[in-house]
Amino acid sequence: MYSFTEENYLKAIYKLSYEQKQSETSTNAIAEELDTRAASVTDMLKKLAEKQLVNYEKYKGVSLSDEGKSVALQVVRKHRLWEVFLHDKLDFGWEEVHEIAEQLEHIQSDRLINRLDDYLGNPKHDPHGDPIPDKSGALFIENYLPLNKVASGQACILTGVSDHSTSFLKSVEKWGLGIGTCLTPGDKNEYDGTLEVELPNGEKIVIGQKSAAHILVKI
Amino acid sequence: MYSFTEENYLKAIYKLSYEQKQSETSTNAIAEELDTRAASVTDMLKKLAEKQLVNYEKYKGVSLSDEGKSVALQVVRKHRLWEVFLHDKLDFGWEEVHEIAEQLEHIQSDRLINRLDDYLGNPKHDPHGDPIPDKSGALFIENYLPLNKVASGQACILTGVSDHSTSFLKSVEKWGLGIGTCLTPGDKNEYDGTLEVELPNGEKIVIGQKSAAHILVKI
DNA sequence: AAATATTTTTAGATAAGTCTAAAAATAATA
């Protein structure tokens, strides 16, 4: 239906709008997200507007139309379900699944993705804790809290990460943390920003401010 | 490494060479196999020759180089392993798997395909009975016999099909046949070419000459 | 061998997606 490239643009616009918490996003932001040039983005935005997938006015930013958002959510659904498959069935680490899912998310077959969903047991989250849209594109959004906002002594559960880079995911794993781990933040070093965190086994680890901001938890 | 399109051309040349039992194949045959025009094929053959993937001389046909054959076999491996996944794990019928595998065969990740292979239990054949090349591209070719060449009364086992069209596969299924079914050909009607075949439960079915030629068996 | 038919290749165009460099619009600063 829509090309590989069109799907990637729609997904990028969706992601940026979501992260920036506003429906409009900019040409430059899209270019950076897709590792391409602003001129290429402008060209594509014109095509997407032509096809009514985005609302676009020159110099005034762009937002997804209903149809565009629906396509983007289907791509996100496919991406996250394939990540679950790679992680749960093929034993790939959570730092490895994203790259392969970037390719698999473009396979066109509703029947395939719905059967995969069933085969995986209709998971609600991907290996990074991100929610998986259902068949109709509905997404249940939970407001998770970054660990650095949690009060000292307040026990909480790791539910996701907001940085998917390999280096960050590997260090989270090295600390012995993963989705579902119970954490209790302790003392914060006001000088260098590091945070002490207690694990269920009583062990205490120290993590930097930046890491604490990308570890999402629920209380 | 190689584009979607390049992979499809290499696979087509491999398939035609294999079917025609000679390494050389023609521009027109490739055009028909890929549902494109002869002029497009000529253009692509020049590019593939440039990249040393095929041996090509104007007006003299084309054959795969060692590297080209290796790429083609990897694509075939991926195609057939994905067909097994779709059939065995996601319960797709053998008439449905090919179309989806045409997309999945282009996913680039050696680690993925090798893990998938292990996950599926290193199958030797796809749902149509076709052999699956191993990691190194080695293919164990068995000489199966079309059912119409089997002597009357000689029991044999269905091991594959040489036509993958939906209509044929559906009719084979309707007769209650599948990979592994034991068959005993009986009387052949010399007038209309139909063949009587006995099944393990004693039931007798009648199939046409064309179908009998596309049902492969071993004795 | 000459005429005809078929196959294959070339020539020139088109579409999708990308790029650089320059121009235009908008935003920030003095």
Place this chain on the structure above:
DNA sequence: TATTATTTTTAGACTTATCTAAAAATATTT
């Protein structure tokens, strides 16, 4: 407000893959 900086768009070119129509080469008939 005028100047400067940043962002965005246009203009024109390039790549990959495709097409039609015409020319060239090869194969088949008479």
